Amino acid sequence: MREGDQPTVINLFLDGWGRRYKDLPDGRRQVVSFFVPGDLCDLNIFILRQMDHSIGALTPLTIAEIPRSAFEEIIDRHPRITQALWWEALVAAATQREWTMSLGQRNAAERIGHLLCELFLRLRTVGLTNGTSCPFPLTQSVLGEATGLSLVHVNRTLQDYRAAGMIVLKQRELTIPDLRALMEASMFDANYLHLDHEGRHFDANI
Amino acid sequence: MREGDQPTVINLFLDGWGRRYKDLPDGRRQVVSFFVPGDLCDLNIFILRQMDHSIGALTPLTIAEIPRSAFEEIIDRHPRITQALWWEALVAAATQREWTMSLGQRNAAERIGHLLCELFLRLRTVGLTNGTSCPFPLTQSVLGEATGLSLVHVNRTLQDYRAAGMIVLKQRELTIPDLRALMEASMFDANYLHLDHEGRHFDANI
DNA sequence: CGACATATTGAACGGGCTCAACGTGGGTGG
DNA sequence: CCACCCACGTTGAGCCCGTTCAATATGTCG
Numbered sequence: 001m002r003e004g005d006q007p008t009v010i011n012l013f014l015d016g017w018g019r020r021y022k023d024l025p026d027g028r029r030q031v032v033s034f035f036v037p038g039d040l041c042d043l044n045i046f047i048l049r050q051m052d053h054s055i056g057a058l059t060p061l062t063i064a065e066i067p068r069s070a071f072e073e074i075i076d077r078h079p080r081i082t083q084a085l086w087w088e089a090l091v092a093a094a095t096q097r098e099w100t101m102s103l104g105q106r107n108a109a110e111r112i113g114h115l116l117c118e119l120f121l122r123l124r125t126v127g128l129t130n131g132t133s134c135p136f137p138l139t140q141s142v143l144g145e146a147t148g149l150s151l152v153h154v155n156r157t158l159q160d161y162r163a164a165g166m167i168v169l170k171q172r173e174l175t176i177p178d179l180r181a182l183m184e185a186s187m188f189d190a191n192y193l194h195l196d197h198e199g200r201h202f203d204a205n206i
Numbered sequence: 207m208r209e210g211d212q213p214t215v216i217n218l219f220l221d222g223w224g225r226r227y228k229d230l231p232d233g234r235r236q237v238v239s240f241f242v243p244g245d246l247c248d249l250n251i252f253i254l255r256q257m258d259h260s261i262g263a264l265t266p267l268t269i270a271e272i273p274r275s276a277f278e279e280i281i282d283r284h285p286r287i288t289q290a291l292w293w294e295a296l297v298a299a300a301t302q303r304e305w306t307m308s309l310g311q312r313n314a315a316e317r318i319g320h321l322l323c324e325l326f327l328r329l330r331t332v333g334l335t336n337g338t339s340c341p342f343p344l345t346q347s348v349l350g351e352a353t354g355l356s357l358v359h360v361n362r363t364l365q366d367y368r369a370a371g372m373i374v375l376k377q378r379e380l381t382i383p384d385l386r387a388l389m390e391a392s393m394f395d396a397n398y399l400h401l402d403h404e405g406r407h408f409d410a411n412i
Numbered sequence: 413c414g415a416c417a418t419a420t421t422g423a424a425c426g427g428g429c430t431c432a433a434c435g436t437g438g439g440t441g442g
Numbered sequence: 443c444c445a446c447c448c449a450c451g452t453t454g455a456g457c458c459c460g461t462t463c464a465a466t467a468t469g470t471c472g
Contacts (some may be wrong), residue, residue, distance in 0.1 A: 022307045024393050030310040032303045046295045047289060052300050052398040089295050090250045094258050096302035097238045101228045102368060103309035104236040104354030108460070139418065148310030153460055154418060169279075187230050191209075192258040315427070345450065354427055361452060 001042075001055040011067040013039045016061035017137050021145065022053045031146035034058075034119065035139075038126040040088055046071070059137045094192045103148050106186070108157045109133065110145040113186030116167065120176055121190060136174035181189070207261040219245045222267035223343050227351065230261045236380040237352035239301065240264075240325065240344075244332040246294050247312055252277070265343045300398045307406070309354050312392070314363045317353040319392030322373065329395060342380035353394075 001007060003022070019034035032053065035041060042053060045068060075082045095118075102111045123134045140158065144151045161167045166182055168175040175183050183190075207213060209228070224241035238259065241247060247261060261368045281288045301324075328342045346364065349356045367373045372388050374381040382388050388395075399400060 009332070022301070022303065022308075024311060026393075027313040027317060032306045044300075047292045047296055048400050049402055050397070052400070053303060083448055086253045086295075086357060089292075089299065090253055092297065093299040094250075094254070096299060097226070097228065097259060099306050100238045100302060100309060101230075101236040103306060104352075105230060105234040127303040140420095141418075144312075151418095152420090152462080156460095159420085187232075191256070194254050194258070196255055216452095324414055346452095347450080357451090358430080362428090365452085 001051060003051050003054045005051045006049065007045050007051065008039050010045060010071055011041050011042060012064040013037050013041070014062040015062055016063075017058040019058055019142070020053050020055050020144075029079070029145050030148065031142060033092070034146070034153055036122055037120070037128060040085075041101065043085060058142065059178065064187065067191055073113040078180060080110070080194060091192075091194050094194065098192045106152055108147070108149050109160065110186045111149065112143065112154065112157050113161065113166075113182050114188050115147060116174065117179065117183050117186060117188040117190075120174065120179065121193060121195070125193075125195060126127065132177055132179065133173055135172060136169060137172050207259060207378065208322065209257050211257045211319065212255065212362070213257065213271050214253050215273055216249060216251065216277055217274060218270040219243050219247070219263050220268040220270055220383040223264040224267065225264055225328075225352075226236050226261050231289060234337060235351050237348060238362070239298070240352070242325070242328055242332065242335060247274075249295055251289060264348065265319060271396075282357050297398075297400050300400065302400045314355050315360055316392045318349065318360065318363050319367065319372075319388050320394050321349070321378065322382065323385065323389050323392060324399070326380065327399060329402070331399075332402060338383055338385065339379055339381040340376060341378060343378050348409065 013035050015037055018041070019031045020033045020035070020041070021029055021031045023029050027174060035055075042051075044126075059130070075085070098114075098118075102114050106114060119136070120129065120134055123129050134168045138146075141151050143149075143158075144154045147154065149157070158167070158169060162169070165177065166185065181186070219241050221243055222248070222311075225237045225246070226239045227235055228242075229235050241261075281291070304324075305318075309322050311383070312320060324334065325342070326340055329335050334340060344352075346360045347357050349355075349362045349364075353360065355363070363375070364375060366395045367388075368375070371383065372391065388394070
């Protein structure tokens with residue numbers, strides 16, 4: 001989906017990863033967020049006329065396409081789901097603020113460490129981690145586009161973390177032996193993910 | 207209002223400027239957004255338990271404090287205002303994405319030029335510009351916190367724009383003689399502000 | 413086995429930072 | 443009303459983190 005499009009459905013990621021990104025006229029590209037299973041995108045089609053960014057797949061995807069009309073019916077009849085949609089939108093905004101913080105203030109090692117912590121925690125929340133490991137389909141090039149760093153420097157920073165024994169990353173799988181240590185190194189505070197939200201009780205049947 | 211607080215009212219800026227910011231444990235600070243008259247803050251108190259960032263004044267303020275209960279009543283009875291709240295939340299998120307783009311990909315001059323364009327347009331939307339001029343209470347230090355640049359480099363970048371005749375900035379007033387030129391120089395595309403939104407028709411009486 | 417994406421490494425460059433002074437202007441108290 | 447003060451702005455010089463350019467592995471898929 002490209003900047004300028006006028007989407008008509010809301011997509012729910014069932015399996016696979018995606019990313020939001022923006023391009024500048026001269027070709028520079030910034031990834032502004034990642035999608036993992038469980039994430040919604042394009043909530044804004046209810047209100048905003050057209051896409052101000054692009055969305056692309058990072059792996060083969062399984063997606064649920066929810067027509068706008070179905071969503072409107074849900075919103076009318078299920079206030080708790082509506083509340084969940086607000087949660088989704090507000091946490092996405094909070095995450096975007098945290099990325100702003102990363103790009104503005106954190107150095108290369110902190111940015112990458114912080115991103116790894118975020119993705120690991122988000123995957124764990126939806127049950128996609130396996131102990132201290134999780135799938136990790138992002139290439140170093142994509143990591144660079146997300147952290148505002150050159151591909152070369154991403155590589156060197158990952159090497160440093162590997163040499164320090166803080167991460168194992170190969171074959172598209174990430175292992176973080178000591179998550180707490182990585183969180184401390186990158187000054188990661190999970191509060192912005194709002195995992196203590198009421199969502200524990202979000203249930204369409206209540 | 208500080209990170210960790212649990213606010214109980216929603217604030218509407220009637221007059222004066224404010225900012226959202228986040229601090230790191232070692233003192234680094236990132237301003238993640240600005241508030242100008244007409245902006246709402248703390249919409250998230252409906253859903254999220256506690257603040258994941260801080261909010262502070264930049265000038266003396268006139269604020270309307272709207273209790274949560276009053277808001278809930280409005281939401282029940284005025285679907286178009288509810289839609290306006292969604293617009294507010296989604297545009298705030300879109301703006302945050304654009305800041306992510308700026309910090310990740312734009313250089314110093316582009317970041318500052320882009321921010322000046324954004325603030326000028328937002329002020330114009332609420333009728334607070336005067337021809338090519340607008341009030342501009344931000345100090346160079348605050349500009350640095352928002353753009354991820356050092357105060358020194360902000361100063362030099364502003365000098366460059368002044369020398370090029372692209373801005374006049376003194377006595378807390380900004381003049382942009384040729385807005386289109388500044389927008390081009392900083393690769394500013396206003397689409398993310400969604401000024402073509404339905405808000406033109408937002409009216410509590412409809 | 414060939415081809416193309418991805419990862420790795422080296423070396424030189426540069427945008428923006430840090431450190432350190434020095435102006436400047438508006439508010440305040442004596 | 444003036445002298446002081448403090449926040450804000452300006453300028454210079456050297457340095458460093460991360461970039462760019464350019465090769466060289468490595469791996470995976472048909």
